[in-house]
Amino acid sequence: MIVIMKMNVTADDIAAVQTYIESHGLQTHLSTGQERTIIGVVGDKTAITDGNILRLPGVERVMPVSRPFKLASRDFHPENTIVTVGEHRIGDDQITVIAGPCSVESREQLFAIAASVKEMGAHLLRGGAFKPRTSPYSFQGLGEEGLHILAEARDRTGLPIVTEVMSPEELPIIEKYADVLQIGARNMQNYALLKAVGRSHLPVLLKRGMMSTIEELLMSAEYILAHGNSQVMLCERGIRTFETYTRNTLDINAVPVLKELTHLPVIVDPSHATGKWNLVKSASLAGIAAGADGLIIEVHHQPELAMSDGAQSLKPRRFGELMERLSRIASAVDRTVQ
Amino acid sequence: MIVIMKMNVTADDIAAVQTYIESHGLQTHLSTGQERTIIGVVGDKTAITDGNILRLPGVERVMPVSRPFKLASRDFHPENTIVTVGEHRIGDDQITVIAGPCSVESREQLFAIAASVKEMGAHLLRGGAFKPRTSPYSFQGLGEEGLHILAEARDRTGLPIVTEVMSPEELPIIEKYADVLQIGARNMQNYALLKAVGRSHLPVLLKRGMMSTIEELLMSAEYILAHGNSQVMLCERGIRTFETYTRNTLDINAVPVLKELTHLPVIVDPSHATGKWNLVKSASLAGIAAGADGLIIEVHHQPELAMSDGAQSLKPRRFGELMERLSRIASAVDRTVQ
């Protein structure tokens, strides 16, 4: 931690800051510049916060030096974490493709889509049974019946299931059916939920909040890791910006940044990141070209009848075309699809 | 709902869109311009979504006409909602001031602060027992013990208590102690929690998410109202922007906008909206000048020792000065502070 003093402070002000810091068991280190004095702080900072020091007379700014995440950091865990789901290894050389509808709507719907994406080469099946919807009047998902249908689709296709958990109370029932727990963007800082999935035996796909920084995403992953679950995948799904032509802005920079800062696998969600089916292919290819470990893509056989996210769902034929192109891009960055 | 067709579409495309819409029990209304055809849609739109229509050939854009919130809308409820807490009426001519520490840290701390803010003229006491913290390693609040201390402080001062609920599981215990339930910014779209407090008998202070639009805030209020709780207050607490000099950007425009769109009381949180104690006074005065019904302000008697939000907490003396100035501003907009 570095404390920057205001210009023209007195020697007494500086001494008082040092005394305060040292009284909390830390050491200080003075550096006197032309305009300002800065105080380096060495030791365990759990006893005091930036905000405390900012309140001392003469202090202008306090800057952290260490990163606040440890378990998620590549500094402390240099090799890639590989998350294993069934026989599939996520975070390895092979690209992972998760596909399926936004919501489970019916047996017929899910079975049709699951069969298609399986045939086109998807590795996992997505589908929501409990749905976070902006409006209380929108379709809220089929609930446990949806989980049932997902499990049946897994039996038919062999594809492991990724489904969202919205509340600690739903977790026990979802754990009975799911292979991967998804935490949605709106719940990225729902700490009760993070702690709950941190105690689960299932891998977690943690989506970045639409206005959360990369560091905050890693801090939310840290919650899960700190509660005992090391099987965490991060998902860049677009952030909210001033641009309204697309639903969100895919932060493609976040892909190489995350690969540098953390050992956890990075998945891109081109469907939410664009909000428009005709942009999904470009965003998918860009994601893999930038270094992502996988994609999670919304597919629907009848998007004009979908109960949610019809605008951004690919039809199976388009998804198949994307898979072919994806193979070529993966190979151009020395990776493979299946 | 209005459907805008692409340029140069065929008459068949237009007819197909009309047929699709009418097959869902709605009426259509054609308007042919110089460049484009637009189709007005009249009737109950719960059967189809924007996303469905966007998938039909030739459709360029779909624009909503009606607002998605009803119970929260002033269109359907023109007179102000007054939320009553003890003898205090929030949303009336009188300005409400909620003050207290970020976190309940100890009996001594809370009693000292509660006595001060009571003396300076605060109407309600704030204090967190369950704390949402970015880091799993930060102080997470005293839990039920904190609630106990809050109740004791209420007994001593007569100030009703506002405290945060982070999860549906915590609600029963918090309801035993609290007078007002606070939903924090990070949980504004935690729908399980919104439904739970929607079934509570206690008033709710709903904070705007730092990444949420005014309309989304109103949709989250709609969740609470639709589940049966009509005692909802909205809180503008600053949004996230590109400006990093302050912790958040107080969206002062949101105050008159909300007063226009909704009948619910509007509270401003100048502490989180600025992140710096020395900006709190300006933000508070601006909030009331702009038409807010009240303020929620962090106060700490020893901010250099506070376990959270030390940088943005006012000392009691400063809070007292603010209360005096506030009276004058309130009077300038024909309102009063007690």
Place this chain on the structure above:
Amino acid sequence: MIVIMKMNVTADDIAAVQTYIESHGLQTHLSTGQERTIIGVVGDKTAITDGNILRLPGVERVMPVSRPFKLASRDFHPENTIVTVGEHRIGDDQITVIAGPCSVESREQLFAIAASVKEMGAHLLRGGAFKPRTSPYSFQGLGEEGLHILAEARDRTGLPIVTEVMSPEELPIIEKYADVLQIGARNMQNYALLKAVGRSHLPVLLKRGMMSTIEELLMSAEYILAHGNSQVMLCERGIRTFETYTRNTLDINAVPVLKELTHLPVIVDPSHATGKWNLVKSASLAGIAAGADGLIIEVHHQPELAMSDGAQSLKPRRFGELMERLSRIASAVDRTVQ
């Protein structure tokens, strides 16, 4: 400047950074923490940039300590700058109100509006002759004829004139007519223009870019000051955020922040900051309550016929009501309106 080294760097890496910095005539100061080494840099940093040091092996981050603006800084110029326009002193206890139409449209239009705002108590008259318009097909202003009309309005009312300059080439002609030069938000970083007005004898009203930080605004002011013109006023006119209900988001926090960081007067533009006439009053009152030295407000006698900004222009009667309320708010913060 502070250099933060990566974890686990070698002593040679550290020594190489020190050697590099010292070879540019600066001194270094080492502080060895538990995880990382930081290097304080003391001396004149014009010879090297952050970017240069970032390229040395083992360097993780470089953080500035000093602020990059000097002439604009209150650290070096503690007392307020007062900008004098005619007999009016801007930045003093008295609040300044600049009012008038977005564009000069005709003699009749400007004379009618000028007479109204004069009568209601405005101190300066605004009006654009050269207009920055997003579309090349929109009305681009009357040009020099507009300046003529502005000068005539000044003769009739005694109100000094504020008008925008968009290009160094227009400056000589505008200087012949104007009392204050306005730099628009889109030109805040048009450095050729900043240098040109820096050499002018007229005061400058510099508007913040819609996505410019407070520090960037001060750096643009620094350009003008460094080229010899000390009569600079800053204008907060709303920033661009994700919220689309209003045209811009008034960054009300910027008012007290600017008053703290700089000695230059701060003006708020509630018209552009909201984009809607019915929000202008609230934003104006909030601006003065937060500590601004003045307001610049769009007024039009026939907004339904205005050639630009009709939606956000006040009618004279509404402007008059605002002026009355403004007096009361000014008095509540110990200031006056005329």
Place this chain on the structure above:
Amino acid sequence: MIVIMKMNVTADDIAAVQTYIESHGLQTHLSTGQERTIIGVVGDKTAITDGNILRLPGVERVMPVSRPFKLASRDFHPENTIVTVGEHRIGDDQITVIAGPCSVESREQLFAIAASVKEMGAHLLRGGAFKPRTSPYSFQGLGEEGLHILAEARDRTGLPIVTEVMSPEELPIIEKYADVLQIGARNMQNYALLKAVGRSHLPVLLKRGMMSTIEELLMSAEYILAHGNSQVMLCERGIRTFETYTRNTLDINAVPVLKELTHLPVIVDPSHATGKWNLVKSASLAGIAAGADGLIIEVHHQPELAMSDGAQSLKPRRFGELMERLSRIASAVDRTVQ
């Protein structure tokens, strides 16, 4: 244009809006829904603006239907525009790579870099002689001497030159040396400059402002096209968001969106879009995978001594590695690099 009336308006209000619109030579078209009436407006809207109609009693919102750009629109010009520079065709199947230093610093510097990037396969040489700098105290470029050096580098390598023009006054001298005129992000809405380059015979590389929407970028292109210059290339160079880990956020979605909306070539600037040399490769590959026609990349042989943008410049060896990888990505999307 569509006018949405407020709920509960009177028939007289509706009639008055119709009368107003029709009095300006337009036709209206009424559609009466359950809650609201909407009025479609057909005809030439140059006589009235959205803002005018918004001022009429009972009007809630006004929504545009047509896009405001025409010459830049693919609707009116379906085939791709190919910009020819020397023998190089930009916007064709072949990917264009523009490389070179941020600033021309000296003869030796530019010649060394030019020779390297030529050898590695770049097609055009970039380099700034007139530099837009946030600080008035930073290096402002070599001016005409820099242009001279650029011309010499062209003679030696055969690479055409791309250089920035900051002001209409500089245009004549820059036109004597340059092959492509660059408009920087900060000048995207400097309309005097857009008009000036619109009259030039040289192609223009127009960078998106860091605060500008895709539509605003196209409107700025429209300015250039409307003034007679059809040789315009668009450049996505990152936008400003809340994320501060990177200098800007590369809006990768903008690439396919622009390719859909306009016929103009689209170039990605991975250097400014990331601000960090180690992210440039990922951003470059993502840009081409997403459909961009080319890249503009900062390269410096001694970034630790660069006078600007050292942090984001690739060394020639890294640039060479990128070019190799780029070939493979280009081929995966059925394009080529030379």
